[in-house]
Amino acid sequence: MTGRYPPTGERAGGAAVAGSRMPAQGGAGGEIGAVHEFALAEAVWATAIDEVRRRGRERMVALDVRVGQLQRIDREVFELALQETGSRAVGSLAEVAIRVAVEPARFRCRACDRRFGLAEAGAPGDGDDAEAIHFVPELAHALLACPGCGSPDFEILEGRGVHIAEIETR
Amino acid sequence: MRLGDPRAAVIGRRLAGVKRIVAVGGGKGGVGKSVVSSTLALALARQGRGTGLLDLDLTGASDHVVLGIDPVWPEEDFGVRPPRVHGIHFLSITCFGGARPLPLRGPAVSDAILELLCITRWGDLDVLVVDMPPGLGDVALDAVRLLPTAEHLAVVTPSAVARDTVGRYLAMLERLGARVLGVLENQRRSGDGKAEALAREHAVPLAGSLPYDETLERACGSAERLAETPFFEAISRLADSLR
Numbered sequence: 001m002t003g004r005y006p007p008t009g010e011r012a013g014g015a016a017v018a019g020s021r022m023p024a025q026g027g028a029g030g031e032i033g034a035v036h037e038f039a040l041a042e043a044v045w046a047t048a049i050d051e052v053r054r055r056g057r058e059r060m061v062a063l064d065v066r067v068g069q070l071q072r073i074d075r076e077v078f079e080l081a082l083q084e085t086g087s088r089a090v091g092s093l094a095e096v097a098i099r100v101a102v103e104p105a106r107f108r109c110r111a112c113d114r115r116f117g118l119a120e121a122g123a124p125g126d127g128d129d130a131e132a133i134h135f136v137p138e139l140a141h142a143l144l145a146c147p148g149c150g151s152p153d154f155e156i157l158e159g160r161g162v163h164i165a166e167i168e169t170r
Numbered sequence: 171m172r173l174g175d176p177r178a179a180v181i182g183r184r185l186a187g188v189k190r191i192v193a194v195g196g197g198k199g200g201v202g203k204s205v206v207s208s209t210l211a212l213a214l215a216r217q218g219r220g221t222g223l224l225d226l227d228l229t230g231a232s233d234h235v236v237l238g239i240d241p242v243w244p245e246e247d248f249g250v251r252p253p254r255v256h257g258i259h260f261l262s263i264t265c266f267g268g269a270r271p272l273p274l275r276g277p278a279v280s281d282a283i284l285e286l287l288c289i290t291r292w293g294d295l296d297v298l299v300v301d302m303p304p305g306l307g308d309v310a311l312d313a314v315r316l317l318p319t320a321e322h323l324a325v326v327t328p329s330a331v332a333r334d335t336v337g338r339y340l341a342m343l344e345r346l347g348a349r350v351l352g353v354l355e356n357q358r359r360s361g362d363g364k365a366e367a368l369a370r371e372h373a374v375p376l377a378g379s380l381p382y383d384e385t386l387e388r389a390c391g392s393a394e395r396l397a398e399t400p401f402f403e404a405i406s407r408l409a410d411s412l413r
Contacts, residue, residue, distance in 0.1 A: 034247050036248070036249050039288060136282050138274055139263070139267045142272045143267075
């Protein structure tokens with residue numbers, strides 16, 4: 001199942017019921033399904049373009065994006081989503097170096113002050129619970145717990161979702 | 171929201187096809203915001219209007235209970251598209267997390283709201299009804315900031331306690347420069363004129379009066395039964411006025 005961005009009409013081809021699968025890895029030719037990562041990628045470009053304008057610069061030469069481990073966004077899928085949405089947002093991407101890195105998730109328990117990672121928190125590997133966190137990472141508070149005291153009252157210190165680490169302009 | 175947080179940048183695009191956003195709030199818990207929101211959405215949908223319902227009460231979501239909606243995953247389509255149930259494009263945190271308790275502190279609530287608004291493609295709607303949680307905290311502030319075109323409806327009951335909180339809610343909206351659709355009196359029994367007075371005090375309209383309806387509790391959980399109540403009839407007049 002593949003999709004092209006932007007969607008045309010109310011129902012783009014390649015739509016899928018969320019929860020039925022994790023985003024498919026880009027296949028031959030780098031095509032991916034109509035994954036919700038496109039919406040996040042579009043937001044990255046909108047913000048990056050605003051930032052270039054705010055700096056009074058003419059062009060972007062590098063975009064450095066972090067995807068949080070908690071949200072389980074596949075790095076290669078997100079790179080492809082950025083390529084597809086970016087070609088519409090900024091025209092030629094030839095001069096923009098796109099870097100995507102996964103940021104490990106780190107948590108701090110507010111009840112016992114323990115610091116822990118995703119594996120210790122009992123993160124689901126797949127299935128509907130993993131999908132729920134994939135779409136809305138705050139559902140981790142319903143599905144994960146502090147490995148020390150079992151509390152769901154923890155803080156996500158880093159590695160939550162998508163954010164822009166750096167934009168280089170010229 | 172961090173400096174590099176991109177999500178707010180596309181919220182306007184996600185809502186570009188929505189003609190009106192009506193945020194049903196008031197600040198006070200237990201005044202019927204969720205029943206009003208859900209029934210208003212149902213009335214709009216039954217009038218043939220393109221209708222969305224967004225339950226922003228993340229820690230106490232209940233619109234799905236009022237309308238008898240089992241958790242339904244949204245469609246993944248370059249974002250997510252809310253499932254259509256009873257003619258309503260419906261989105262709630264329960265679509266993703268089911269009925270599990272979701273203990274969230276303020277910053278996490280804001281993060282979840284940003285995520286939902288960033289990824290949800292509402293399409294073309296006449297009215298998007300937003301069910302607000304109680305309080306004058308994060309969600310109320312986020313709704314004003316992230317949904318600048320929203321028109322706020324303040325639900326009040328004959329209770330003096332509710333009236334006091336709703337008065338502060340209206341004052342907050344005024345300070346933030348938000349659009350106020352009016353005061354909506356709920357559970358009206360005798361008509362003591364105090365809701366009208368509250369509206370006058372804040373120079374906003376009385377958007378409507380909904381009767382105390384003892385059949386309502388038994389109707390909750392069924393869209394068909396809700397649509398047969400005097401409450402539904404009264405709220406249909408409010409829906410009419412949103413043209």
